[in-house]
Amino acid sequence: xxxxxxKLEESKILFEDFYRAQRDRIFRTVFATVGNxxxxxxxxxxxxxxxHAQWDSLQTHPSxxxxxxxxxxxxxxxxxxxxxxxxxxxxxxxxxEAATNIDEGFDxxxxxxxxxxxxRQREVLVFRIILELNSQETADTLGISVGAVGAxxxxxLTTLRKKYTVQxxxxx
Amino acid sequence: MTQHNNQNSNREAHDDxxxxxxxxxxxxxxxxxxxxxxxFVVVKPISKNRAGFRVxxxxxxxFVVIATVVFSALxxxxxxxxxxxxxxxxxxxxxxxxVCEAATHSENDEEALAPINLTPPTLVDYRxxxxxxxxxxxxxxxxxxTRVEGDKLSVESLTVMSGGxxxxxxxxxxxxxxxxxxxxxxxxxxxxxxxxxxVTFSLTDGTEVTASLKDGFYVAWxxxxxxxxxxxxxxx
Numbered sequence: 554x555x556x557x558x559x560k561l562e563e564s565k566i567l568f569e570d571f572y573r574a575q576r577d578r579i580f581r582t583v584f585a586t587v588g589n590x591x592x593x594x595x596x597x598x599x600x601x602x603x604x605h606a607q608w609d610s611l612q613t614h615p616s617x618x619x620x621x622x623x624x625x626x627x628x629x630x631x632x633x634x635x636x637x638x639x640x641x642x643x644x645x646x647x648x649x650e651a652a653t654n655i656d657e658g659f660d661x662x663x664x665x666x667x668x669x670x671x672x673r674q675r676e677v678l679v680f681r682i683i684l685e686l687n688s689q690e691t692a693d694t695l696g697i698s699v700g701a702v703g704a705x706x707x708x709x710l711t712t713l714r715k716k717y718t719v720q721x722x723x724x725x
Numbered sequence: 726m727t728q729h730n731n732q733n734s735n736r737e738a739h740d741d742x743x744x745x746x747x748x749x750x751x752x753x754x755x756x757x758x759x760x761x762x763x764x765f766v767v768v769k770p771i772s773k774n775r776a777g778f779r780v781x782x783x784x785x786x787x788f789v790v791i792a793t794v795v796f797s798a799l800x801x802x803x804x805x806x807x808x809x810x811x812x813x814x815x816x817x818x819x820x821x822x823x824v825c826e827a828a829t830h831s832e833n834d835e836e837a838l839a840p841i842n843l844t845p846p847t848l849v850d851y852r853x854x855x856x857x858x859x860x861x862x863x864x865x866x867x868x869x870x871t872r873v874e875g876d877k878l879s880v881e882s883l884t885v886m887s888g889g890x891x892x893x894x895x896x897x898x899x900x901x902x903x904x905x906x907x908x909x910x911x912x913x914x915x916x917x918x919x920x921x922x923x924v925t926f927s928l929t930d931g932t933e934v935t936a937s938l939k940d941g942f943y944v945a946w947x948x949x950x951x952x953x954x955x956x957x958x959x960x961x
Binding site: 576660683717 | 739742743746747749750751754756
């Protein structure tokens with residue numbers, strides 16, 4: 554085995570470790586960000602493909618899992634732009650079927666409320682709470698300051714509590 | 726420091742809410758691929774033209790199949806297949822549309838399939854003696870498999886689907902559709918990256934296949950006893 558092949562094999566192993574360890578957490582993050590299960594599934598898969606293609610450089614990123622999640626969100630946004638054009642051209646009806654990988658403990662009302670948060674607040678919320686990045690990693694991944702991360706998170710939680718309480722869920 | 730302390734106390738004030746969010750989303754897991762023991766096939770990037778690949782039912786799974794009707798087979802007929810598709814003229818395309826539409830209006834068939842009116846096919850992949858036509862139109866989508874023998878066209882199966890969504894450009898979806906005698910054919914379909922003029926891939930037996938491509942949408946069928954080599958997909 555030459556040195557390049559050996560490097561490729563090592564890189565592959567590390568990527569696979571990363572993928573298996575992070576896939577659920579990243580998928581939850583993307584799902585909470587984009588709102589729709591199947592859109593999240595497609596975007597996450599594509600983001601993992603891209604992560605693998607540039608895994609060598611991605612390993613030095615402050616948060617590879619944050620990179621995959623934000624890439625998936627961008628893929629989702631791009632694909633929706635294309636989907637709108639596609640719908641006009643091909644007249645395909647987009648109607649996602651019911652999700653199948655969600656267990657009983659999932660709170661649909663909470664998910665719906667999170668989906669209504671402004672995108673930046675939602676991103677910070679899911680990166681900090683679901684992806685479990687720290688403030689610095691979140692700031693680096695989203696390209697904002699650590700102070701802004703704290704402010705967005707606080708606004709998101711405050712808004713969420715108000716709206717969620719309005720829906721009759723008393724968390725206290 | 727004061728700002729940091731405020732952030733911490735704000736977060737603590739929401740501990741119950743944070744727990745509720747984490748608990749709720751822990752019920753969500755990344756879908757496992759129903760066809761493969763690997764839910765994500767890692768491929769080595771061979772060149773910029775090589776596509777990432779994941780074995781999936783992305784196209785078919787995102788549609789709801791309303792009905793599949795498998796029609797009668799021509800006795801003793803073997804399926805011929807070719808690695809390169811034939812060029813389909815607009816007249817031939819119209820003939821495929823007509824025969825597929827007529828199949829849904831057949832009074833002799835006992836299968837329950839409401840008659841539908843088909844618009845011209847989005848794409849026809851005609852190779853060997855079989856053509857796989859894909860129709861996409863409002864509210865319904867159809868995949869029609871037609872056998873060609875000389876001037877005679879006979880529909881082998883027709884699958885009508887509702888809803889669904891496209892797969893990502895560059896991500897290849899492998900699906901299959903039933904045909905006669907409980908057999909099936911496999912096909913790949915999807916959207917090519919912008920500027921693509923040729924889509925090729927290899928089967929595991931080494932055969933290089935050229936897909937039919939039109940307006941960024943591609944499709945290629947192949948016998949179901951063959952599998953696609955996931956490392957070989959190339960958008961040129």
